[in-house]
Structure formats: C-alpha cells, structure tokens
Amino acid sequence: MHTMENLLEVRNLSVSFDTCEGEVKAVRDVSFSLKKGEVLAIVGESGCGKSVLCKSIMKLLPKAARIKEGRILANGVDITGYRERDMWKMRGKFFSMILQDPMTSLNPTIPVGRQIAEAVSIHHRGMKREEIYRKALSLMELVGIERPKERYKMYPWHFSGGMRQRCVLAIALAGEPQILFADEPTTALDVTIQAQILDLLCDIQKRLGMAVILVSHDLGVVARAADRVAVMYAGKIVETGRAEEVFYDPRHPYTWGLLRSLPAFTRPDEEIYTIPGMPPTLFNLPKGDAFASRNEYALAIDYKEEPPMFQISDTHYAATWLLDIRAPKVKNPAAGRGTFAPDGYRQIYIRRSLSGEDAREGASAEKVKSGSFLSNASSAAVPQARPAVCAEERNENNVILDVRHLTHQFKMGKGAVVPAVNDISFQIRKGEVFGLVGESGCGKSTVARCVMNIYRPAGGSIWYQGIDICDEKQVRKHRKMLQTRRQLIFQDAAGGLNQRMKVARIIEEPMRIHHVKTPRGSYRGEAQFQMKYVGLDASYLNKYPSELSGGMRQRAAIARALSMEPEFLVADEPIASLDVSIQAQIINLFKHLQKEHGFTFLFIAHDLSVVRFLCDRVGVMYRGRLVEVAPTEKLFKTPLHPYTKALLSAIPVPDPRLEKARKLPDFEEEKWSVDGQLVEKQPMHFVLENHAEQI
Amino acid sequence: MNGKNPYLYYGGKVLGFFLSMAVLSFVVFYIARLAPGDPLVSYYGERAEKMAPDERAAATGKLGLDDPVSVQYIRWIRGALRGDFGISYKYKTDVTQVIGGRIGNTLLLGGTGFILIFVFSLLLGILCAWFEDRFPDRVICKIGTITSCIPEFWLSLVLILIFAVNLHILPGSGAYTAGREGDIKDRIWHLILPMTIVVTGHLWYYAFMIRNKILEEIRSDYVLLAKAKGLSKRRIMFRQCLRNVMPAYLSIMAISVPHIMGGTYIIETVFSYPGIGTLSYESARFQDYNLLMVLCMLSGGVVILCNMAAQTINELIDPRIRSGRDNGISEVSGLGG
C-alpha cells in the first residue's frame, strides 16, 4: 500500500471502554484507509461501534475509553499518541464532524451565525472581523441557507431540523477540512429533508474534493452516497469493498442478512427476512466469530476461531470462514431471487412517479417493460393475498372505527393556537390494517391520541363500533369495553414503560386494573403466556425495562396491549426507534398477530416502505390534512397526490447504481395547498380535490 | 416576536409587587396580633406587670391597641402610605430611625459577604468542574460537605475561642471599638471573623450548584461539536458552557440575596454585632409591633423584588426562555420564503 496516497489510514485499531461491568470492546482490530475525495460509508446496527470508531479517530471519546492497540495515520503521520493540545490543531482543519442529532448539537444560547463565525475565526487567525463575517455568510450560502444575513442573528430554536443540520455542516466546513466525519447525519430528519441533506453533502464533497466518512445504519443512504462501504458488526469490520461489490456481490452472511431484511426488497405478501437473535453485548464477546450464533451458515470453526479477512478482489474483503477454500460453497440466498435486479418491483413505481407518466398507462406498461421475475410474481400475488378484504370492502356494517371531520389544535401559552389536525375523515373496517403515514409534525400522532381518548378533539366526531367516543356520557357508559378493547402501543417503548416496574408487573397492569379473570389462572401465568407469544423469554419477567434492549421493550409493550385481548390496536410509530433487523422482527410479529387474531390496526409510521408490508389501506397525511387514502397496492402503483409521490421517491433505495443515477425532485416545504375535500378519484382511492384535478 | 407591550409587561410586575406586599403585610399583622404576649412589656418594661387595670387600659388606649385588629390594620396602612410607620415600643423613637441607625452595619456585612460568595463560588465551581473527579475537585467537595454540616453559630464560637479568647488576634464582638467609629481599618478588623462565617456558611452550596450545572452542560452534544470544530477546552468551558450556566446562576443568586442577608442574624447575635438581625429577633419576641411590621415588610419586599429580578434576568439574558415568551412557534422551516 502506498501510504502517501492515503489521507487517513487506520491500522488494527482497538478501542475499549472501562466500565464497572468490565471491559467493553467497542472497536476490535479495525483497519481501513481513506483516499482523497472518497466517500467511505460505515454501516452497522446500533452499538456495533461505528460511532466510537469515528470519535476515536478524532479523539473525542470520553475518558473511560482508550485506544488499546493500533495506529492512526493522518497524511502518513502517526497521530495515535497525539495529546489534546495537538489535536486542537487537527480538529476542524484536518478533519471535522457532523453529529446525528442537529437539535442538540448547536449551543442554544448563541446565534447560529456567531457559532459559524467562531469556527471560522479559530481556523483563520488574524482575520478581520469583517472578513470573518463575510466568510461565515458565504459558508451559510454554501450549505444552502437562503438569506444568510437575516439568519445570521437567529438562534438555533428558530430553525427546523434540516436547517440546523445545514448550520452544523457549515460549522464543520469552516476550517476547510480534508476529511468530514458524518455520524448518521440524516437519521433524525424526515425522509424528504434527509434526501436534501444527503444530496447537499454529496454535492459539497464533490465541489471541495473532501473525503467523507459516512456512518449510517440505512443502506439506502449509503447506496446513494458511498464510493466504498465497510460493514461493521460487534466492533469489527466484517466486509469492505466498493459500493457495487458490497451491494451486488456481498460475501459475508451478515451483509446478506442485512440486505435481505430490508423491506424494499421483499414482496409485500411475504414475511420480511429477519436476522434471528440480537447483536452480542460487547463486554462479553463469545469466542470465535461474534456473528456465529445468528448465522445460518455458521461453520464449526466459527465457534472456535475468529475468521481473518479474506480477499475477494483488489478492493473487496470479507471476514468469514465461508471464503476459506476448505469451506463448503454457499451462495447468497438472496442472489437467486433477483433482489438486486435493477428493474426490481419498486423502482418502476418510483421512476414512473418521477417522470410523471400517466399512472394507468404505466400499469399496463409495467407488464411489458419488466420482464423480471419479481414484479410479475408480485402483481399476480396481490389479488390472492387479500381476497377477504376485497369482498368486504364496501360493507359498511363492518366499520369498526369511523373518524368524521376530526379537527384538533393545541393551545400554546396565551391565546395562540397551533392547528394539529384539520378536518380528517377515514374509516377502518374490522380486521383491517390501516396505515397513517406522514412526516413529523403532520398530526398523525394527534389523530391516534384523539382516537384513544387521550385528547378531546376540538371538532368532528369519532365513532368506535357505533359509540361516539367524543361524547362524555357514552364513553362513561361503555368505559370498560372501550378501555379493554382498544389498546395503544407507543413509539418509544422506553417512555411507555415505567422504569421502576418489573416487566411482569407492567404486563399485568391492565389485568389488575380491570380485575380480569384470566384464562390461565394467575396474572403471572397470563403474563408468561403473553411473553412467550410475542417471542420473549419468560426469564425477562423479573427484569426492569432498562435491562432490556429496544426491540425487547417493544415486545413487552405489545405483550401488555395483548394481555387484554383487544380487538383494536393503535400503534404509534412502534418501530421508528429500532434497528433495521429488529424492525423487521417487530413488523413480522405484527403481521403474525393480525393473521392469527384478526386484530384491527391503526398503524402510524413515517416510512412508507414499512407500511407496505403490513397495511391493507394507507392514508397519507400532510400538514394536518389527509391528502390521499388508498389500498396499499394502489397507492404504491399509482400515487395521485404530489406529496405522496414525493414521499415515495424520497426513500433511498439500497441499490448504488440506481440510486446514484436517480435525481430527486425539488422538495419545498409547504409547497402544496391542503384546501379542499377528499374525492374518490378511482374506486377506493381518495385524493384531495384540488390535486385530483391536475391528474 | 409577537407584539408584547413592554409597559404592560413591567406594569404587571409592579402591580404584582404591590399586591404581594399588601398580602404580606396583612398576614404578618394578623399573626403578630394572634401571638400571645404583652406589648406593654416592651414599652414600659418591668413596670407593665404591676399596672392597675385602669392604668393598663389607658396605656393600651394610648398605643392604640384597644381597637379591633382590622381597625388597627387600616390605621397602620394609612400611616404607612404617608411614610409614618409609628414608633418602636422599646426604643421609643421613630421606627425608621431605629432601623436607619443599624441597617448600614447589616448591609456592610451581608453585602460584602454576598459579593465574596458570588465571586468565590463561581471560581470554586469552575475549578471543580475543570478537574472533575480529580484531586482538587474531590478535596473541595469533601471540605464543602463537612463545612455545610457545621452550624454557623458553633463555628463562630470556635473561631472566637481560637482567635479572640486564646490567641487575642482578632476582636470577638461588636462592629467597632468604642470611640473609633469612623476608623475604617478598625471596622474591617472587626468584620473579618463574622465575614468568614457568612462566606463559609453559604459558599459551598453555590459552588456545588455551579459545578453541577457546568458538568451537565459539558455532557451535552454541542460541546462535542465545538470540540470537533477545533475549540480548546478553555474556550469551550468559558465561552460556551459558562455562558449557558450564567443566567441560571445569576437568577439563583438574585433569589439568594435575602437568604444571605437575612442569614446574618445568627452571626450578629453571636458577635454582638449591631445590625438588623438582632433587632428583628427582639421585635418579634417582645411584641414591638411597629418595628416588627417594618422589618417584615423590608425583608419581604427584598425577597419579592429579588424573585422578580431573577425572573427578569432569566428572561432578558437567556434566549431560550425569551423564546418561551414568543410562544415557541417561530420556527423557520426548510427553505421557505
């Protein structure tokens, strides 16, 4: 290797944390290099050490962490032993960083302009005030903040998440760094904003010729931006190579699993593949390959010895014993299914919605155009998958929840009113899964809370099985029925579970409230049964929620909801805070529950790709209004409202060639008006009036 | 910003102040009257106990104590509005004169103590935060814990015992040596011991507060970003963290003004320091109603004023709270406009 060519080289880096439970090996024996102007993506689930890796290179880790082994070379100079004082000179100038959450990464008491100017002044000593100001303004322009002079004096809370992330980027760019670490820069943002920021990042990277290390858990994001990809698992890089190599010809079983578990590449009528089990805790790693216990293709040696890096091509390496000559030949199980055929099922719809082709025309054209196995199979599968629903679609008697002209607003302090939900009507039939999709702040959670009687709606009415739940009297009369038959599952399971109660108590709580006679004898027996049912080991009954991982907590929350044997479940973004592979597990659980019990669901999400697996019908919300309601397949095939189209096309697809070629449409917020009424444009397909005209 | 009338805002505050004062005066007036005890004792001394009933009635009438409490209260309010607060029963002069003669001493002790506490606790807090969980921090924290457990009067006694009784270095009582009232050096000499007690009694609480607030700030994400952009530790600590801590500190210090000033009365007693503390204690004990009322109104007024000052400081300095007044819905979103 030519050291001089590499901007950054990391050799055999190991980082550990000293905690009271013992040593946590967050990064183990990681080596990689970064060339000038290159985008390297580091992918992995949360807790795999990808953030720690970045921070350890910039020496931003807390005191409990230490670099145990390895060397970090910057421009060929070993900076491993650099002290804090030397690092000040490196940070900002040689490398800089963007953090995940733009909401907390700016100082709330200093105007953003001054925060940028501060960064400028450090790196350009002796610059005049006037010059610094101008430089800061030009930086703000560079990152796409319009009217920078006006915005210079504003405080961070004046800005939305996307704008803040732009400010953070401007700060990071102030010292003209050669390397930019972007630690999940788009994770906390909405889909459409995410796409903007990502494109901005790529654009600036190309213009300035910077190298970027992009840390992400989202394979779609990575596919769009990265030249090279490194997949991390349990503190190790298990596979690395050029983006095309990793995406089209993955060799490590973990990479297979990651790609297979993406909803984008699963047919809507089948279960999403999930990697079984959980990532290991890093302070007590098993012997051998850390992934072995979740690996379908584990070899005996995987339990004994850690695999070395096997070379596949000049740039492609993977650490799995499967590549050893002695090992049996195992093919990527996903490869045979044509998952990565560029003409895949979903991409067609995206392209069509982008090019603005007539939807109906497209439907017929699809069969001609796409010869690929997948799209044929799926379009054939649709009618078979939901015959029951189709038959009942028009049967009004089956309506379980009827929301009519629901309106709600929040009072903020003195007299000011913020409208949250504006004139929303929809119906949910028995046994149906209704998805409600929209970006943060569009009012979807408010709808859920109104439906659950947490908020009293300001206008409109909600009928649940013929009971007007906005009417105090009727609610009181049917209180017990309403409270047991409807259950709510929260987004953040950690917040929804009392941290000071044991899991058993949490699951028993609703039964205790209603003094239910349990079919399984005791409350505890019932709790045990529900735990097993949602796939949790009974040994967790005596643990506190804080001892559980995110996915397990969500399972416990589901178990609590199920213990009342409800018929209607409201799930408010139940998977938004979970890892990809865990998300898939929970979606499958929901799907399974629905099949088995015929629950009716109101499923709220911000991500359209997830909704597709679960929901029979989907409503899209935008600025407090429902802009489009349609059966899932119809919505994906022929989205009518421009906002739905935007949402659909903004989802990054884990396919580098396609993703890089794709241009995203311009998103401007509040571009579309939300006046008018929903009209039925096609059978069962409703769209907001004024946009229905345009089609 | 949604248009908020500053006159209305501050007018409301002034109104709130006078309303609170009125409620306070009413409460104190009634409680004082409810308490059993003979106000005549403080006026006539021993003689009051030997008075004949008619003599007694005359004396009560003379002081206006035979009317119903509400009448007395209205009379007091009327006088107070004209600036006449009545006479002190014990000192038999105008209340304002009695207080005026002593308030300077208390202000000197409490005011200087306050400034010293303000400065030292800031320094100590920063020092502790800088050396978090290292030797200086631990030592300071340990000393602080122990000192905060020592009763002030006891520490005063020990210091007097050591420095005044045994070593004869410092004076153990009074505000000045008799006959040398104008001598500043002498005054300072007398102030050293009581001042030490005032400062050590309060210092640790505020130092801990500063320390914990800074440590909280240090743990937020923006510090990481500031570090990533190349700021030095000193610059982050002083320019960013301290800046965010200051509004809270200032407002807490403002609330503490009466606490620290009022806290001097024990010290005044131990050191026989002629200040307001001893005065208010006596007035409450011996039913010197008029004096008590004025002292209560004085300290109550300071408390309420300081609370308001704290609130205003918060709103003026801290942009986060200022935003709260804008109802928090002034987000500039996206690229709009």
Next chain:
Amino acid sequence: MEDKWFELVGRESASRVLSEWEEDRAGERDRARSGFWGSFWQKINRIKIRKKKRNRPVLSLCLLLIVMAGCLGCELFIPKDPLYMDLANYAHEPCREFWFGTDTMGRDLFSMIWYGGRISLLIGLTATAVSTLIAVIFGAVSGLSPRWLDALLMRLSEILLSVPGLLLVVLLQAVLGKANVWSISFVIGITGWMGIAKVVRTETKQIRNSEYVTASKCMGGGFFHVLWNHLAPNFISSIMFMVVMNVRSAILSESTLSFMGIGLPLDIISWGSMLTLADKALLSGAWWMILFPGAFLIVTLVCITNIGSALKDGAGSRESNL
C-alpha cells in the same frame, strides 16, 4: 487444522458450542487467578472497578448506627444521671470522673450527649415527617392542578418564603406557647417544606406527561391507580435525597434555635440546648462545652449527608464530553 471444522453447522448448535465455551472461560479464569501476579492484577482491577462504582457510605452508615444505638440505649452505659446538677463540680474540665467535663450547672457532659442525642434525632425525624407530608401534598396538588391554580399555589409558597424564617419561627413559637419537643418539630417542619415541594411538583408534572401514565390511563387506570403505581414509586426515589437532607437541616435548625434561646429550654437536654450554655462558656474559655457536643452534632450530620448523597440517583451516568 482438520476439515471437520469446516462443516456447516448453522446456528442451531450455538447453544452447545456456547456452553463448551463457557467451560473454557471458567478454566481460563482459574488459570488467570493462579500465581502471584495473576491474583495481584485481579486485585488491582477490582479496586479500579470499585472506584468507578457508586461508593456506598459504609463508614457513615456504621458511625450513624453507633451514634443512634448509643443514644437509644444510653441508660446502659452512661456513668451519671444527665439531669443531676452536681453544683460542687460545675464547669469542670474533662477528667477521669467527668470524661467530657461538666457544664456550668454541673451536669456531666458525656452522659448528656448520649441522652440529648435522642431528642435531637427525634426532632430531626418528626420535623422531616411534618415537612415531607406537607411538601408531598402541596407539590402533588400543585403539579396535578390546572395552570392557574398551580401559579397561585406557587405564588403563595413564595410569599410564605419571603417571611424571614427566624421571625416565622418566633411567631409560631409564640402562638404555640412554651416550647417542647413536639412544638419545635412542628415549627421546624412547617418552615422547611418548600424545597421538597418544588421537587415533588416538577417531578409530578414530568411523570404526569410521561407516556407510561398515558398508557395506564388508556388502559383505564384511575387517579389512585396512577398515583400509587406510577407517581409514588417514581418521586419517592427522587425526593429521598431531599428528605434525608431535611433531617440534617432540621437537626441543624433545632440546635440553632436552641442556641438563640427560642428553641428548647435548658432542662430538656438536646445537642442544641447543651450549646446554649456555650455562649457563656466562651468567656471562661471552657472549650469542652463547645467542642464535645458540637463534634457529635457534626459527625452525625456529615454521616447523614453522606448517606443522602449516596441515595441520589447517579446523575453522572453520561460521560463527560470535554
């Protein structure tokens, strides 16, 4: 390496292999433990780890227990009757007969300290009970009530706070009549609840808006269910620290009040009332009258403080960024 290692076993055999691996680890551990250096390093590591764990106030707890046991069972070992005034030996220096000396009334200080400790601790506990009760009720009502009532209640407590503490005590004492243990506990309690009330209020507000309370309400949990199952356990842990600290400040206040002459009279022995005489002792240089009761008082208070701090939730759970 033989080829059998390259058999495809899948994840089914994971448990088998893992258990084998556990045994392996156990063996390794044993090996590591053997030998002088091995054990040495382990010890060092353990010390290092223990340092990082929350330090438990063992010493404070022991000391406090000793003091409390001594106070409660003082009849068993004190040499003199603490109430007996041996006027022949007044203000006697510490000697073999009077271990800590005698006070100006000829009472044996050593006996008085143990005997008077009861009263001090009792006042600390009762006063805290009173203030906690008021604080919890006030704070919870304020936290649960609508905004205007909350503002009113807070204003009210502010006005109460603005009456100087000492004056309030004097006035209350006057209303209650001659001071005894209960009245003074009541007075201290009623003047010291604002701090806890504020914590309870903010905590209540926070918990009230938390999702698990919402969930509980959705399931049909009534007011008392939420109060008992969700509110109480959560704020008990957060006010525990404040409550313990309140014991401390109550004992402190008692001693101060007694010293000022508005607390307990001389004939009810407590650490505070013992110090009442210290003022006069100063002039004669009778250091033992000041030092011994004070030392006991301070040691007890420091122990209580340490225990209180240990009860505080680990606030420094996040690592420093600087």
